Amino acid sequence: MKKIVNIRKKIDKLDRKIIQSLEKRFKEVLDIKRLKKANLLEIYQSNRQNEVLANNQKTLKHSEDKRFYENIYQTIFLESQKYQYYRVCLLGQNTSNSGSPTIYQYLAKKYNVNLTYETANIGSGAEFFNYLQGLKIGKFDALNITNPFKKYAFLIYDELDEASLVSESSNIVAYENSRYHCYNTDYYGLANLLKRQNIEVKDKKILILGNGATAKSIYHLLLSSTLDITVCLRSDSVHERNFLKTIYYEDLTSLKPFDIVINATPVVDIVELEAELDLIYLDLNYVSKITIPPHVRYISGFELLIEQAILNMQIFFPLQNIELNDFEYQELLAILQGGLE
DSSP: OHHHHHHHHHHHHHHHHHHHHHHHHHHHHHHHHHHHHHTTOOSOOHHHHHHHHHHHHTTOSOGGGHHHHHHHHHHHHHHHHHHTSEEEEEEESSGGGOSHHHHHHHHHHHHTOOEEEEEEEOOSHHHHHHHHHHHHTTSOSEEEEOTTSHHHHHHTOSEEOHHHHHHTOOSEEEEETTEEEEEOHHHHHHHHHHHHTTOOOTTOOEEEEOOSHHHHHHHHHHTTTOSOEEEEEOTTOSOGGGSSEEEEGGGOOOSTTOSEEEEOSSOTTSSOOOTTOOOEEEEOSSSOSSOOOTTSEEEEHHHHHHHHHHHHHHHHOTTSOOOOOHHHHHHHHHHHHHTTO
16 A cells, blocks of 8 residues: 555656646647737647647657547647637626526527636635736636626726716626726616517606616616616615615505616515506516516516627627527527526
8 A cells, every 4th residue: 555655646746747737838828829819810720739649649658558648638639729719707796506608608609609608706806806817818808797896897997888987887898908898788788678678768667676786787778768767775875876766675665656677686575566567577687586467577687698698799709790589589598597497
């Protein structure tokens, strides 16, 4: 047994050297990625892979090990290719429950684009800024931000779109030409969702539940069509001054005065929907935890998530005409909803 332990120590030492070499290799891969992108070159180049295999096989002392060596290198090649894909990371809390990876996988397959979409749970501003550094050095091409970090994204911009400016929050950060570009697709995503669903908001009475970054984006979008918007917030909120009309949750006794209710808070059981209501209820959560009466037109948060993803993909791949027709949209929505069963 002592001999096995000693041999394993030698293997551990070799493994550490392998890890160090792989780290150096993937650092060089990032440089290759930048050059390929700048020169519009394809990521996969079979001639280069054959060249690497042939050159390194010459160093093998035992030709019978060739098959094992090739298998290992095929994995390295595959991961190197993925490392060169357009790489997006979703940052926030509880991102492992997000439907976003499914949406981006669907869109990437449909448009045959090289994309990896990852998720990361973070709990502090310090962690958020660590990922910004990763964006800056090229580990990621863009960050997809969820609450409560959308306000952090807004703070670091070099360039930003109008929606980020009015809402003081961003959900997409990209790094191009040594500058942070910030976008808010909550704003335009809702506009596209309302259009797809043929929902007219002009002169409608609207209630927004919540007053976070997403609610603020929605509020500013709707202001262009109606001034009759009430924002429901907690009595201890300091955000009351940001809105023309507000109401506290404890004072909200009925939804009957409203035509459209938008729930932009994860607390989904704030208010019950009266059975006789005839309104549009847009719940930005994936699934409603309250009973939806038959006369209420219910729209889930998945639908806004799809619209946001389409816009985000247009940012990531500006040369692609990325869109979903109604059949594809319903197909993707069914996939997302099926994943909850």
